[in-house]
Amino acid sequence: MMTKKLEVNILGWGAYIPIYRIKIDEICLEWGEDPSRWRKSLGLNEISVPALDEDSTTFAVEAARSAVKRAQISPNLITAIYVGTESKPYAVKPTATIVAAAINASARLSSADLEFACKAGTEAMRICIDHSLVNKTVSLAIGADSAQGKPRDALEYSAGAGAVAFIFSKGVPKHAESAAMVLHHFSYVTDTPDFWRCNGRKYPSHAERFTGAPAYFKHTINAAKGLMEEVGTRPSDYDHVVFHQPNGKFPLKAAKILGFDIKQLKYGFLADKIGNTYAANAMIGLASILDNANPGEKILMVSYGSGAGSDAFDMMTREGVQVKRELAPKVLDLISKKKYLTYGLYAKHKGKLIM
Amino acid sequence: MSAPEIWRNAKQRYNLTGYRCKKCGKTFFTKRIVCRKCKSKDLEEVLLPWEGAIETYTVVRSPIDGYETKVPYIIGLIKLKNGVRILSEIVDCEPTEIEKTKEVELVFRVLSKDKEKGLITYGFKFRPKT
Numbered sequence: 001m002m003t004k005k006l007e008v009n010i011l012g013w014g015a016y017i018p019i020y021r022i023k024i025d026e027i028c029l030e031w032g033e034d035p036s037r038w039r040k041s042l043g044l045n046e047i048s049v050p051a052l053d054e055d056s057t058t059f060a061v062e063a064a065r066s067a068v069k070r071a072q073i074s075p076n077l078i079t080a081i082y083v084g085t086e087s088k089p090y091a092v093k094p095t096a097t098i099v100a101a102a103i104n105a106s107a108r109l110s111s112a113d114l115e116f117a118c119k120a121g122t123e124a125m126r127i128c129i130d131h132s133l134v135n136k137t138v139s140l141a142i143g144a145d146s147a148q149g150k151p152r153d154a155l156e157y158s159a160g161a162g163a164v165a166f167i168f169s170k171g172v173p174k175h176a177e178s179a180a181m182v183l184h185h186f187s188y189v190t191d192t193p194d195f196w197r198c199n200g201r202k203y204p205s206h207a208e209r210f211t212g213a214p215a216y217f218k219h220t221i222n223a224a225k226g227l228m229e230e231v232g233t234r235p236s237d238y239d240h241v242v243f244h245q246p247n248g249k250f251p252l253k254a255a256k257i258l259g260f261d262i263k264q265l266k267y268g269f270l271a272d273k274i275g276n277t278y279a280a281n282a283m284i285g286l287a288s289i290l291d292n293a294n295p296g297e298k299i300l301m302v303s304y305g306s307g308a309g310s311d312a313f314d315m316m317t318r319e320g321v322q323v324k325r326e327l328a329p330k331v332l333d334l335i336s337k338k339k340y341l342t343y344g345l346y347a348k349h350k351g352k353l354i355m
Numbered sequence: 356m357s358a359p360e361i362w363r364n365a366k367q368r369y370n371l372t373g374y375r376c377k378k379c380g381k382t383f384f385t386k387r388i389v390c391r392k393c394k395s396k397d398l399e400e401v402l403l404p405w406e407g408a409i410e411t412y413t414v415v416r417s418p419i420d421g422y423e424t425k426v427p428y429i430i431g432l433i434k435l436k437n438g439v440r441i442l443s444e445i446v447d448c449e450p451t452e453i454e455k456t457k458e459v460e461l462v463f464r465v466l467s468k469d470k471e472k473g474l475i476t477y478g479f480k481f482r483p484k485t
Protein backbone atom coordinates (compact mmCIF):
# COMPACT_ATOMS: atom_id res chain seq x y z
CA MET A 1 0.00 0.00 0.00
CA MET A 2 1.48 3.36 -1.03
CA THR A 3 0.86 6.15 1.47
CA LYS A 4 0.87 9.84 0.57
CA LYS A 5 4.33 11.43 0.60
CA LEU A 6 4.98 13.97 3.38
CA GLU A 7 7.44 16.06 1.34
CA VAL A 8 8.72 18.06 4.32
CA ASN A 9 12.09 19.72 3.70
CA ILE A 10 15.21 19.57 5.82
CA LEU A 11 16.51 23.14 5.60
CA GLY A 12 19.46 22.70 7.93
CA TRP A 13 21.28 20.27 10.18
CA GLY A 14 23.92 20.63 12.87
CA ALA A 15 25.85 18.22 15.04
CA TYR A 16 27.88 18.67 18.19
CA ILE A 17 30.38 16.27 19.73
CA PRO A 18 32.49 17.37 22.73
CA ILE A 19 36.26 17.22 22.17
CA TYR A 20 37.07 14.84 25.03
CA ARG A 21 37.41 11.05 24.57
CA ILE A 22 38.28 8.07 26.70
CA LYS A 23 39.65 4.92 25.12
CA ILE A 24 38.01 1.58 25.92
CA ASP A 25 41.53 0.44 26.84
CA GLU A 26 41.76 3.13 29.54
CA ILE A 27 38.47 2.04 31.14
CA CYS A 28 39.68 -1.59 31.03
CA LEU A 29 42.93 -0.57 32.73
CA GLU A 30 40.91 0.94 35.61
CA TRP A 31 38.89 -2.25 36.18
CA GLY A 32 41.53 -4.86 35.35
CA GLU A 33 39.66 -6.05 32.25
CA ASP A 34 41.09 -7.35 28.98
CA PRO A 35 40.95 -4.46 26.45
CA SER A 36 40.97 -6.62 23.31
CA ARG A 37 38.05 -8.68 24.64
CA TRP A 38 35.97 -5.54 25.37
CA ARG A 39 36.86 -3.81 22.12
CA LYS A 40 35.88 -6.94 20.23
CA SER A 41 32.67 -7.68 22.11
CA LEU A 42 31.39 -4.08 21.81
CA GLY A 43 32.94 -3.13 18.48
CA LEU A 44 34.00 0.22 19.99
CA ASN A 45 37.40 1.92 20.33
CA GLU A 46 36.65 5.13 22.22
CA ILE A 47 33.71 7.20 23.49
CA SER A 48 33.05 10.95 23.60
CA VAL A 49 33.03 12.65 27.00
CA PRO A 50 31.60 16.07 27.99
CA ALA A 51 33.81 18.90 29.25
CA LEU A 52 33.39 19.86 32.92
CA ASP A 53 30.96 22.63 31.99
CA GLU A 54 28.88 20.79 29.37
CA ASP A 55 25.55 18.98 29.64
CA SER A 56 22.86 17.85 27.22
CA THR A 57 21.47 21.41 27.13
CA THR A 58 24.76 23.04 26.07
CA PHE A 59 25.13 20.28 23.43
CA ALA A 60 21.59 21.00 22.18
CA VAL A 61 22.32 24.72 21.86
CA GLU A 62 25.55 24.14 19.91
CA ALA A 63 23.82 21.72 17.51
CA ALA A 64 20.85 24.08 17.08
CA ARG A 65 23.12 27.06 16.30
CA SER A 66 24.87 25.04 13.55
CA ALA A 67 21.50 23.94 12.13
CA VAL A 68 20.32 27.57 11.98
CA LYS A 69 23.53 28.54 10.14
CA ARG A 70 22.93 25.85 7.53
CA ALA A 71 19.21 26.64 7.22
CA GLN A 72 20.06 30.29 6.48
CA ILE A 73 16.77 31.46 7.96
CA SER A 74 15.86 33.93 10.66
CA PRO A 75 15.23 31.98 13.91
CA ASN A 76 12.01 34.03 14.11
CA LEU A 77 10.47 31.71 11.51
CA ILE A 78 10.70 28.70 13.86
CA THR A 79 7.34 27.87 15.45
CA ALA A 80 8.21 24.60 17.22
CA ILE A 81 11.23 23.30 19.15
CA TYR A 82 11.24 19.76 20.54
CA VAL A 83 14.22 18.24 22.36
CA GLY A 84 14.65 14.50 22.90
CA THR A 85 16.96 13.53 25.76
CA GLU A 86 17.28 11.10 28.63
CA SER A 87 19.89 13.21 30.44
CA LYS A 88 18.04 16.46 31.13
CA PRO A 89 19.97 18.57 33.63
CA TYR A 90 16.65 19.44 35.27
CA ALA A 91 13.97 16.89 36.16
CA VAL A 92 11.47 19.73 35.80
CA LYS A 93 12.31 22.74 33.55
CA PRO A 94 12.45 22.42 29.80
CA THR A 95 15.65 22.38 27.75
CA ALA A 96 13.68 23.50 24.67
CA THR A 97 13.07 27.02 26.05
CA ILE A 98 16.77 27.47 26.87
CA VAL A 99 17.60 26.48 23.28
CA ALA A 100 14.96 28.93 22.02
CA ALA A 101 16.53 31.80 23.98
CA ALA A 102 20.05 30.83 22.90
CA ILE A 103 19.17 30.93 19.19
CA ASN A 104 17.03 34.07 19.54
CA ALA A 105 13.81 32.32 18.52
CA SER A 106 10.47 33.98 19.00
CA ALA A 107 8.34 33.35 22.10
CA ARG A 108 5.41 32.25 19.95
CA LEU A 109 6.54 28.67 20.04
CA SER A 110 5.28 25.14 20.58
CA SER A 111 7.94 23.38 22.66
CA ALA A 112 8.69 20.55 25.09
CA ASP A 113 11.28 17.95 26.01
CA LEU A 114 10.67 14.31 25.17
CA GLU A 115 11.91 11.11 26.79
CA PHE A 116 11.98 7.72 25.06
CA ALA A 117 15.50 6.46 25.85
CA CYS A 118 17.57 6.62 22.63
CA LYS A 119 14.47 7.17 20.45
CA ALA A 120 13.51 10.56 21.95
CA GLY A 121 15.41 12.50 19.27
CA THR A 122 13.67 10.86 16.32
CA GLU A 123 10.32 11.24 18.10
CA ALA A 124 11.14 14.99 18.28
CA MET A 125 11.76 14.80 14.53
CA ARG A 126 8.40 13.14 13.89
CA ILE A 127 6.55 15.74 15.94
CA CYS A 128 8.37 18.58 14.17
CA ILE A 129 7.86 17.08 10.69
CA ASP A 130 4.13 16.71 11.39
CA HIS A 131 4.00 20.20 12.95
CA SER A 132 5.58 21.69 9.82
CA LEU A 133 3.30 19.67 7.57
CA VAL A 134 0.10 20.80 9.29
CA ASN A 135 1.04 24.43 10.02
CA LYS A 136 3.20 25.08 6.92
CA THR A 137 5.90 26.51 9.19
CA VAL A 138 9.50 25.90 10.27
CA SER A 139 10.37 23.61 13.18
CA LEU A 140 13.50 22.51 15.04
CA ALA A 141 14.05 18.97 16.37
CA ILE A 142 16.99 18.06 18.59
CA GLY A 143 18.41 14.85 20.01
CA ALA A 144 20.94 15.48 22.80
CA ASP A 145 22.48 13.30 25.48
CA SER A 146 25.31 13.08 27.94
CA ALA A 147 24.62 9.51 28.94
CA GLN A 148 25.70 7.92 32.23
CA GLY A 149 26.93 4.39 32.84
CA LYS A 150 27.51 3.00 36.32
CA PRO A 151 31.23 2.52 37.07
CA ARG A 152 32.32 -0.92 35.82
CA ASP A 153 28.93 -1.60 34.19
CA ALA A 154 28.95 -2.52 30.48
CA LEU A 155 27.25 0.82 29.77
CA GLU A 156 30.30 2.69 31.07
CA TYR A 157 32.21 1.29 28.10
CA SER A 158 29.67 2.56 25.56
CA ALA A 159 27.90 5.72 26.86
CA GLY A 160 28.99 8.65 24.69
CA ALA A 161 27.94 12.30 24.50
CA GLY A 162 26.68 14.54 21.71
CA ALA A 163 23.76 16.28 20.03
CA VAL A 164 22.24 16.90 16.65
CA ALA A 165 19.57 19.26 15.33
CA PHE A 166 17.41 19.37 12.20
CA ILE A 167 15.29 22.22 10.86
CA PHE A 168 12.16 21.23 8.94
CA SER A 169 9.83 23.17 6.72
CA LYS A 170 6.85 22.41 4.51
CA GLY A 171 7.69 24.45 1.47
CA VAL A 172 10.86 26.53 1.37
CA PRO A 173 10.94 30.03 2.94
CA LYS A 174 12.26 32.96 0.87
CA HIS A 175 16.06 32.90 0.37
CA ALA A 176 16.28 29.40 1.91
CA GLU A 177 17.02 26.12 0.14
CA SER A 178 16.17 22.48 0.78
CA ALA A 179 18.96 20.05 1.71
CA ALA A 180 16.75 16.97 1.72
CA MET A 181 13.16 15.89 1.82
CA VAL A 182 11.45 13.62 4.34
CA LEU A 183 9.01 11.48 2.39
CA HIS A 184 7.68 9.02 4.98
CA HIS A 185 8.02 7.99 8.59
CA PHE A 186 6.91 4.89 10.43
CA SER A 187 6.93 3.92 14.14
CA TYR A 188 6.88 0.57 15.89
CA VAL A 189 6.65 0.41 19.71
CA THR A 190 5.95 -2.25 22.37
CA ASP A 191 6.24 -2.49 26.16
CA THR A 192 9.67 -4.09 26.59
CA PRO A 193 11.78 -3.85 29.80
CA ASP A 194 15.29 -3.97 28.29
CA PHE A 195 16.75 -0.79 29.83
CA TRP A 196 15.40 1.74 32.34
CA ARG A 197 16.32 4.35 34.92
CA CYS A 198 14.10 4.96 37.95
CA ASN A 199 13.25 8.43 39.25
CA GLY A 200 16.02 9.87 41.39
CA ARG A 201 18.55 7.23 40.31
CA LYS A 202 21.79 8.46 38.77
CA TYR A 203 22.54 5.34 36.73
CA PRO A 204 20.31 3.21 34.48
CA SER A 205 19.83 -0.56 34.67
CA HIS A 206 19.55 -3.04 31.84
CA ALA A 207 18.42 -6.60 31.29
CA GLU A 208 21.77 -7.93 30.01
CA ARG A 209 21.24 -10.35 27.11
CA PHE A 210 17.58 -9.37 26.82
CA THR A 211 18.69 -6.15 25.01
CA GLY A 212 19.30 -8.01 21.71
CA ALA A 213 16.67 -10.12 19.96
CA PRO A 214 13.41 -9.09 21.74
CA ALA A 215 14.47 -5.45 22.04
CA TYR A 216 16.87 -3.87 19.52
CA PHE A 217 16.45 -6.30 16.63
CA LYS A 218 12.70 -6.85 16.87
CA HIS A 219 11.89 -3.11 16.81
CA THR A 220 14.60 -1.99 14.38
CA ILE A 221 13.69 -4.68 11.86
CA ASN A 222 9.93 -4.26 12.18
CA ALA A 223 10.16 -0.49 11.76
CA ALA A 224 12.47 -0.78 8.74
CA LYS A 225 10.28 -3.47 7.12
CA GLY A 226 7.06 -1.60 7.98
CA LEU A 227 8.32 1.58 6.36
CA MET A 228 9.62 -0.11 3.23
CA GLU A 229 6.35 -2.02 2.87
CA GLU A 230 4.29 1.17 3.18
CA VAL A 231 6.49 3.09 0.76
CA GLY A 232 7.09 0.22 -1.63
CA THR A 233 10.90 0.23 -1.49
CA ARG A 234 13.57 -2.45 -1.13
CA PRO A 235 16.97 -2.22 0.64
CA SER A 236 18.72 -1.86 -2.73
CA ASP A 237 16.73 1.34 -3.44
CA TYR A 238 18.69 3.23 -0.76
CA ASP A 239 22.07 4.87 -1.26
CA HIS A 240 22.56 5.31 2.49
CA VAL A 241 21.19 3.59 5.58
CA VAL A 242 21.74 4.42 9.24
CA PHE A 243 20.61 2.44 12.28
CA HIS A 244 20.77 3.19 15.98
CA GLN A 245 24.22 2.17 17.19
CA PRO A 246 24.22 1.13 20.88
CA ASN A 247 27.51 -0.61 20.11
CA GLY A 248 29.53 -1.32 17.01
CA LYS A 249 27.93 -4.72 16.34
CA PHE A 250 24.13 -4.48 16.49
CA PRO A 251 23.72 -2.12 13.49
CA LEU A 252 25.90 -4.32 11.29
CA LYS A 253 23.83 -7.37 12.21
CA ALA A 254 20.54 -5.51 11.65
CA ALA A 255 21.77 -4.39 8.21
CA LYS A 256 22.65 -7.96 7.31
CA ILE A 257 19.30 -9.37 8.49
CA LEU A 258 17.41 -6.77 6.43
CA GLY A 259 19.54 -7.32 3.33
CA PHE A 260 21.58 -4.09 3.26
CA ASP A 261 25.16 -3.97 2.06
CA ILE A 262 27.90 -2.73 4.39
CA LYS A 263 28.68 0.01 1.80
CA GLN A 264 25.28 1.61 2.44
CA LEU A 265 26.32 2.14 6.09
CA LYS A 266 29.55 3.95 5.21
CA TYR A 267 28.80 7.53 6.35
CA GLY A 268 26.25 6.88 9.09
CA PHE A 269 28.19 4.30 11.08
CA LEU A 270 30.10 6.23 13.77
CA ALA A 271 29.72 4.22 17.00
CA ASP A 272 33.29 2.90 17.03
CA LYS A 273 34.59 6.50 17.24
CA ILE A 274 32.19 8.17 19.73
CA GLY A 275 30.17 5.41 21.41
CA ASN A 276 26.44 5.54 21.97
CA THR A 277 25.18 9.13 21.95
CA TYR A 278 21.69 7.93 22.94
CA ALA A 279 18.96 10.31 21.68
CA ALA A 280 21.44 11.80 19.17
CA ASN A 281 22.73 8.44 17.96
CA ALA A 282 21.14 7.57 14.58
CA MET A 283 20.51 11.27 13.88
CA ILE A 284 24.26 12.09 14.06
CA GLY A 285 24.67 9.33 11.49
CA LEU A 286 22.07 11.08 9.32
CA ALA A 287 23.94 14.39 9.74
CA SER A 288 27.12 12.67 8.57
CA ILE A 289 25.29 11.30 5.53
CA LEU A 290 24.10 14.83 4.65
CA ASP A 291 27.73 16.00 5.07
CA ASN A 292 28.73 13.57 2.31
CA ALA A 293 25.81 12.59 0.05
CA ASN A 294 25.13 13.82 -3.48
CA PRO A 295 21.79 15.38 -4.43
CA GLY A 296 19.04 12.93 -5.36
CA GLU A 297 20.22 10.08 -3.11
CA LYS A 298 17.85 8.02 -1.00
CA ILE A 299 18.37 7.62 2.76
CA LEU A 300 16.78 5.24 5.27
CA MET A 301 17.21 6.00 8.99
CA VAL A 302 15.98 3.69 11.76
CA SER A 303 16.32 4.69 15.40
CA TYR A 304 15.85 2.51 18.45
CA GLY A 305 14.92 3.45 22.00
CA SER A 306 14.67 1.05 24.90
CA GLY A 307 11.33 0.52 26.51
CA ALA A 308 10.97 0.05 23.45
CA GLY A 309 10.49 1.29 19.92
CA SER A 310 11.90 2.36 16.57
CA ASP A 311 11.19 5.21 14.16
CA ALA A 312 12.02 4.76 10.49
CA PHE A 313 12.37 7.61 7.96
CA ASP A 314 12.47 7.57 4.16
CA MET A 315 14.36 10.61 2.81
CA MET A 316 15.92 11.99 -0.35
CA THR A 317 18.74 14.55 -0.62
CA ARG A 318 18.29 17.67 -2.75
CA GLU A 319 20.48 20.24 -4.48
CA GLY A 320 21.03 22.42 -1.40
CA VAL A 321 22.84 19.66 0.48
CA GLN A 322 26.21 20.41 -1.11
CA VAL A 323 26.42 24.15 -0.40
CA LYS A 324 24.94 23.85 3.08
CA ARG A 325 27.43 21.31 4.36
CA GLU A 326 30.18 23.93 4.20
CA LEU A 327 28.30 26.36 6.48
CA ALA A 328 28.91 24.58 9.82
CA PRO A 329 31.25 21.92 11.28
CA LYS A 330 30.88 18.46 9.71
CA VAL A 331 30.46 15.36 11.86
CA LEU A 332 33.79 13.83 10.82
CA ASP A 333 35.59 17.10 11.67
CA LEU A 334 33.96 17.08 15.11
CA ILE A 335 35.02 13.46 15.58
CA SER A 336 38.63 14.07 14.54
CA LYS A 337 39.14 17.00 16.92
CA LYS A 338 39.82 15.25 20.24
CA LYS A 339 41.74 15.10 23.50
CA TYR A 340 42.12 11.90 25.51
CA LEU A 341 41.33 11.68 29.21
CA THR A 342 42.67 9.36 31.89
CA TYR A 343 40.03 7.44 33.86
CA GLY A 344 40.49 9.86 36.78
CA LEU A 345 39.78 12.91 34.63
CA TYR A 346 36.96 11.07 32.88
CA ALA A 347 35.33 10.35 36.27
CA LYS A 348 35.60 14.07 37.12
CA HIS A 349 34.11 15.10 33.76
CA LYS A 350 31.18 12.71 34.21
CA GLY A 351 30.42 13.89 37.73
CA LYS A 352 31.35 10.49 39.15
CA LEU A 353 33.74 12.22 41.52
CA ILE A 354 31.83 13.78 44.41
CA MET A 355 33.64 16.61 46.21
CA MET B 356 23.02 34.78 41.67
CA SER B 357 19.29 34.78 42.44
CA ALA B 358 16.78 33.45 39.91
CA PRO B 359 15.62 36.99 38.89
CA GLU B 360 19.25 38.14 38.45
CA ILE B 361 20.02 35.13 36.27
CA TRP B 362 16.91 35.76 34.21
CA ARG B 363 17.56 39.51 33.80
CA ASN B 364 21.03 39.04 32.25
CA ALA B 365 20.26 35.91 30.22
CA LYS B 366 20.17 37.63 26.83
CA GLN B 367 23.66 39.07 27.20
CA ARG B 368 25.04 35.83 28.68
CA TYR B 369 23.47 33.55 26.04
CA ASN B 370 24.08 35.59 22.92
CA LEU B 371 26.81 38.11 23.83
CA THR B 372 24.90 41.35 23.33
CA GLY B 373 26.32 44.83 23.86
CA TYR B 374 25.33 48.46 23.33
CA ARG B 375 26.08 50.61 20.32
CA CYS B 376 25.91 54.40 20.15
CA LYS B 377 23.58 55.28 17.28
CA LYS B 378 25.32 58.62 16.81
CA CYS B 379 29.04 57.78 16.66
CA GLY B 380 28.91 53.97 16.33
CA LYS B 381 31.08 53.24 19.41
CA THR B 382 30.15 49.83 20.90
CA PHE B 383 30.34 48.78 24.54
CA PHE B 384 29.95 45.46 26.36
CA THR B 385 28.49 46.84 29.59
CA LYS B 386 25.20 48.67 29.64
CA ARG B 387 25.59 52.46 29.39
CA ILE B 388 23.16 55.34 29.58
CA VAL B 389 25.57 57.81 27.96
CA CYS B 390 28.12 57.12 25.18
CA ARG B 391 31.63 57.43 26.64
CA LYS B 392 32.92 58.87 23.37
CA CYS B 393 30.34 61.41 22.18
CA LYS B 394 28.04 61.68 25.26
CA SER B 395 24.98 60.80 23.19
CA LYS B 396 22.13 59.11 25.09
CA ASP B 397 20.91 57.26 21.98
CA LEU B 398 22.27 53.71 22.47
CA GLU B 399 20.84 50.44 21.12
CA GLU B 400 21.32 46.80 22.09
CA VAL B 401 23.28 44.82 19.46
CA LEU B 402 24.82 41.37 19.02
CA LEU B 403 28.61 41.45 19.48
CA PRO B 404 30.90 39.34 17.23
CA TRP B 405 31.32 35.71 18.36
CA GLU B 406 35.00 35.63 17.40
CA GLY B 407 38.06 37.40 18.70
CA ALA B 408 41.69 37.12 19.80
CA ILE B 409 43.22 36.60 23.24
CA GLU B 410 45.18 39.68 24.34
CA THR B 411 46.25 38.33 27.73
CA TYR B 412 45.27 35.56 30.10
CA THR B 413 45.74 34.14 33.57
CA VAL B 414 45.68 30.53 34.75
CA VAL B 415 43.58 30.36 37.93
CA ARG B 416 44.67 27.84 40.56
CA SER B 417 42.76 29.28 43.54
CA PRO B 418 39.19 28.90 42.34
CA ILE B 419 36.19 31.06 43.05
CA ASP B 420 33.24 29.40 44.78
CA GLY B 421 31.72 26.66 42.60
CA TYR B 422 34.79 26.26 40.36
CA GLU B 423 36.65 23.84 42.70
CA THR B 424 36.60 20.87 40.29
CA LYS B 425 37.80 23.05 37.42
CA VAL B 426 41.26 24.11 38.61
CA PRO B 427 43.39 24.97 36.84
CA TYR B 428 41.21 27.08 34.52
CA ILE B 429 41.96 29.97 32.21
CA ILE B 430 40.51 33.48 32.17
CA GLY B 431 41.33 35.52 29.07
CA LEU B 432 40.99 39.13 28.02
CA ILE B 433 39.51 38.87 24.54
CA LYS B 434 39.44 41.55 21.87
CA LEU B 435 36.36 40.82 19.77
CA LYS B 436 36.39 41.33 15.99
CA ASN B 437 34.83 44.81 16.42
CA GLY B 438 37.43 45.88 18.98
CA VAL B 439 35.29 45.50 22.11
CA ARG B 440 37.20 43.82 24.97
CA ILE B 441 35.61 41.28 27.29
CA LEU B 442 36.74 38.85 30.01
CA SER B 443 35.82 35.19 29.56
CA GLU B 444 36.83 31.72 30.63
CA ILE B 445 38.74 29.91 27.86
CA VAL B 446 37.66 26.26 27.62
CA ASP B 447 38.70 23.10 25.70
CA CYS B 448 42.24 24.37 26.19
CA GLU B 449 44.86 23.23 28.71
CA PRO B 450 47.19 25.69 30.48
CA THR B 451 50.03 24.16 28.44
CA GLU B 452 48.25 25.11 25.18
CA ILE B 453 47.09 28.63 26.01
CA GLU B 454 50.38 30.39 25.15
CA LYS B 455 50.09 29.48 21.46
CA THR B 456 46.32 30.06 21.31
CA LYS B 457 45.30 33.34 19.68
CA GLU B 458 41.99 33.10 17.80
CA VAL B 459 38.95 32.11 19.85
CA GLU B 460 35.23 31.56 19.22
CA LEU B 461 32.11 31.63 21.38
CA VAL B 462 30.62 28.49 22.93
CA PHE B 463 27.56 27.90 25.13
CA ARG B 464 28.44 26.39 28.51
CA VAL B 465 27.38 26.03 32.13
CA LEU B 466 28.69 29.07 34.02
CA SER B 467 27.61 28.01 37.50
CA LYS B 468 25.20 25.87 39.47
CA ASP B 469 23.47 27.06 42.62
CA LYS B 470 24.78 24.80 45.40
CA GLU B 471 21.59 24.77 47.44
CA LYS B 472 18.73 24.81 44.92
CA GLY B 473 20.53 23.60 41.81
CA LEU B 474 19.55 26.40 39.41
CA ILE B 475 21.99 26.39 36.47
CA THR B 476 23.39 29.56 34.92
CA TYR B 477 24.22 29.08 31.24
CA GLY B 478 26.15 31.48 29.09
CA PHE B 479 29.03 32.20 26.74
CA LYS B 480 32.64 31.17 27.12
CA PHE B 481 35.33 31.03 24.44
CA ARG B 482 37.41 28.18 23.04
CA PRO B 483 40.32 28.02 20.56
CA LYS B 484 38.90 28.55 17.06
CA THR B 485 38.25 25.26 15.31
Ligand SMILES: [Zn+2]
Nearest residue numbers: 376379390393
Ligand atom coordinates in the same frame (compact mmCIF):
# COMPACT_ATOMS: atom_id res chain seq x y z
ZN1 LIG C 1 28.71 57.92 20.69
